[in-house]
Amino acid sequence: MTAAMVEHDTAPGRRSWDYLLQAWRELDVPEGWHAEIDEGQIVLVPPPHRHHNGIAAALHRALNKALPEEMEVYQTLGIHIAALDKLYVPDVVVAPREAVDDVAPDSTDPLDAAEALLVVEITSQSNAKDDRTKKLWAYAHAPVPVYLLVDRFDEHGPTATLFSEPQNGAYKHAERVPFGERFVLPVPLGATVDTGAFPG
Structure with a gap:
């Protein structure tokens, strides 16, 4: 990850967050990159490896087979963790279609992370530690009911x-499988994911 230079706003609290969010909305990000807000700064995230995208595509297919009609799978959807003033762009998000569609056509507002049902982060060599620790902690605080960490560099x-049952800023349950095995996402997601379909 590379931190973008953003003029510092000296006003505390909400005004500082509002400034960062406005800068995020207006940022001209190079194609394939995306911007996140973390620890009071805008961070630019470079395009991932092709295997990373292959895993996201395999997850997308598995989820689409099992999800109820009112839920949808999204990639590159910004989500705001209000309690922590963080804004991440996970690799995959499952959310109610209504929560995403029910905004003005010109809105650039991120989705409230508490409305997400599943968030997926797929590690890259440069950000694996953040996905394992910082984002795990943040998603539990949102709280996002299910966080899937696909760690190519374990x-x-x-x-x-698969982390589930967030309580007091931590996930109570974790199920870990090596690539090649299957796992089942909890209800209402219900998808069976075969990690043997993941590239590399």
């Missing part, structure tokens, strides 16, 4: 870890 080999 020290024990590629793994997928």
Whole structure:
């Protein structure tokens, strides 16, 4: 990740967040990149490896087969973690279609993370630590009911870890499988995901 230079706003609290959010909305990001807000600054995230995109596509297919009609799978959807003044752009988000569609046509507002049902982060070498720690903590605080961490760079080999049941800023349950095994997302998501379909 590379931090973008944004003029510092000295006003505390909401005004500082509002300034960052406005700058985020107006930022001209290079094609394939996306911008996030973390720790009081705008961060530019470079395009991922093709295997990263292949995993996102495989997850998208598995989810589409199982989701109820009122839910949808989104990629590159900005989500705001209001309690922490963070804005992330996960690799995959499942949310009620109504929560995403029910905004003005010209709106650039991110989705409130508390409305997401599932958030997926797929690690890259440059951000694996953040996905394992900082984002895990943030999504639990949102709270996002289910966080799936697809860790291509786990020290024990590629793994997928499903975190669920957020309580007091931490997930109570974690299920970890190596690539090649299957796992089932909790209801109402209900999809069976075969990590053997993940590239690399």
